[in-house]
Amino acid sequence: MNLTLHVWRQKGPQVKGKLETxxxxxxxxxxSFLEMLDDVNEDLIKAGKDPIxxxxxxxxxxxxxxxxxxxxxxxxGDERTTVCQLHMRRFNDGDDIVIExxxxxxxxxxxxxxxDRAALDVIMQAGGYTSCHTGGVADGNALLIPKPTADYAMDxxxxxxCGACVASCPNSSAMLFTSAxxxxxxxxxxxxxxxxxxxxxxxxALLDEGFGNCTNHYECQDACPKGISxxxxxxxxxxxxxxxxx
Amino acid sequence: MHLFTSTxxxxxxxxxxxxxxxxxxxxxxxxxxxxxxxxxxxNIYAAGLHSMPPVVWIFRLVILVLFAxxxxxxxxxxxxxxxxTPEQYAIQVTQKTTFAAKSMIYTGLIILAFILYHLLHFTxxxxxxxxxxxxxxxxxxxxxxxxxxxTSFQSAFITIAYAIAIIALAFHLTHGLQSFIQTLGWSNxxxxxxxxxxxxxxxxxxxxLYVAIPLAFLFHILKx
Numbered sequence: 001m002n003l004t005l006h007v008w009r010q011k012g013p014q015v016k017g018k019l020e021t022x023x024x025x026x027x028x029x030x031x032s033f034l035e036m037l038d039d040v041n042e043d044l045i046k047a048g049k050d051p052i053x054x055x056x057x058x059x060x061x062x063x064x065x066x067x068x069x070x071x072x073x074x075x076x077g078d079e080r081t082t083v084c085q086l087h088m089r090r091f092n093d094g095d096d097i098v099i100e101x102x103x104x105x106x107x108x109x110x111x112x113x114x115x116d117r118a119a120l121d122v123i124m125q126a127g128g129y130t131s132c133h134t135g136g137v138a139d140g141n142a143l144l145i146p147k148p149t150a151d152y153a154m155d156x157x158x159x160x161x162c163g164a165c166v167a168s169c170p171n172s173s174a175m176l177f178t179s180a181x182x183x184x185x186x187x188x189x190x191x192x193x194x195x196x197x198x199x200x201x202x203x204x205a206l207l208d209e210g211f212g213n214c215t216n217h218y219e220c221q222d223a224c225p226k227g228i229s230x231x232x233x234x235x236x237x238x239x240x241x242x243x244x245x246x
Numbered sequence: 247m248h249l250f251t252s253t254x255x256x257x258x259x260x261x262x263x264x265x266x267x268x269x270x271x272x273x274x275x276x277x278x279x280x281x282x283x284x285x286x287x288x289n290i291y292a293a294g295l296h297s298m299p300p301v302v303w304i305f306r307l308v309i310l311v312l313f314a315x316x317x318x319x320x321x322x323x324x325x326x327x328x329x330x331t332p333e334q335y336a337i338q339v340t341q342k343t344t345f346a347a348k349s350m351i352y353t354g355l356i357i358l359a360f361i362l363y364h365l366l367h368f369t370x371x372x373x374x375x376x377x378x379x380x381x382x383x384x385x386x387x388x389x390x391x392x393x394x395x396x397t398s399f400q401s402a403f404i405t406i407a408y409a410i411a412i413i414a415l416a417f418h419l420t421h422g423l424q425s426f427i428q429t430l431g432w433s434n435x436x437x438x439x440x441x442x443x444x445x446x447x448x449x450x451x452x453x454x455l456y457v458a459i460p461l462a463f464l465f466h467i468l469k470x
Contacts, residue, residue: 170348203254214253215425244258
């Protein structure tokens with residue numbers, strides 16, 4: 001199939017960018033969206049032009065690097081899908097496709113479709129101390145955590161920190177990301193000790209990093225490639241309320 | 247205080263003041279609906295209310311504080327949120343949010359403008375004086391609120407102005423009511439859609455009941 005791409009090109013963080021048009025020719029419907037971009041880049045390199053810069057790593061849907069808004073939807077808008085797992089069969093021959101980077105003050109564009117998501121790391125760091133043992137999986141029942149609680153924490157831990165919640169949020173809020181971390185740790189005994197400081201510090205870091213406030217649009221939940229529920233934001237709010245009562 | 251500066255704290259303040267203001271419009275609505283209980287009912291209600299000035303003034307003061315908090319933080323958060331998104335997408339397709347959620351600041355400002363107009367109209371008697379003045383004298387020791395309201399709403403302009411504000415209020419509530427539940431952390435995954443649906447129904451009920459009064463006079467179901 002042949003496609004017309006409208007891709008955000010921006011030479012650097014301080015430079016003004018714009019959408020430029022490219023033709024993607026002879027694209028197979030079995031290719032992933034990133035493989036399609038690889039093909040386009042090869043043509044650009046052969047023509048002596050600067051290839052489109054985009055982030056990618058695992059190409060199996062778990063690294064969360066591919067910060068692309070495709071036709072107005074984070075990661076293309078398919079349910080629980082990152083860009084590497086989006087396939088060209090989802091498009092039709094002759095389609096126009098608009099590809100933009102995440103847009104948020106807290107995610108400055110580095111080049112073309114690459115954004116700096118370090119602000120999410122700052123929120124993580126504000127969460128305080130956690131210990132993670134490497135090596136083999138812990139023995140069953142070695143830690144006395146009820147199964148529903150472990151499942152709940154695991155659902156929150158599914159977050160891959162891709163930033164789609166921020167990209168899709170009308171307020172550019174990172175509340176779903178933050179709530180996944182707060183809820184995961186608050187549910188487990190290891191996280192209880194610092195629970196009150198954690199929720200305050202992480203939400204403060206969210207504001208300090210330039211993210212917006214959550215106003216319950218719930219766009220994040222639909223955009224999340226891991227299906228993180230906004231119930232975790234409700235949990236974060238409960239955790240915050242506990243700190244007010246103290 | 248942390249509650250007044252933090253992101254979740256201000257969200258909770260918005261939710262709690264919002265719900266208390268819903269409490270106010272509930273009381274106000276019940277009072278208003280006495281207009282359907284005969285020509286004297288609302289006059290007796292109004293006279294009863296104004297026979298207790300301390301209660302009225304404490305009530306007004308509380309409402310003023312609630313509005314001040316709700317409006318200040320509403321505007322402040324909106325400004326912060328638009329600053330967090332300096333550059334817009336060429337195309338942005340939303341999947342879950344609603345018109346009501348996206349227009350909270352606008353419906354809020356419409357409601358604010360309406361409240362000022364409404365106070366100038368029925369409380370301070372500054373605007374639409376031609377509809378108000380004939381009823382300024384006390385009859386049986388009471389103001390003729392029924393006549394004042396009824397005469398005002400025979401004007402299509404006044405009725406439309408009130409209807410616009412009530413529609414804005416209904417939209418504001420469709421997002422606000424379910425938002426309250428989420429903000430206080432009372433929703434879980436499965437209950438989310440049900441809470442939203444109930445919120446919409448309640449919002450529509452408020453809208454219909456409020457707008458019934460001006461429409462009843464405009465279409466002569468109630469007559470002065």
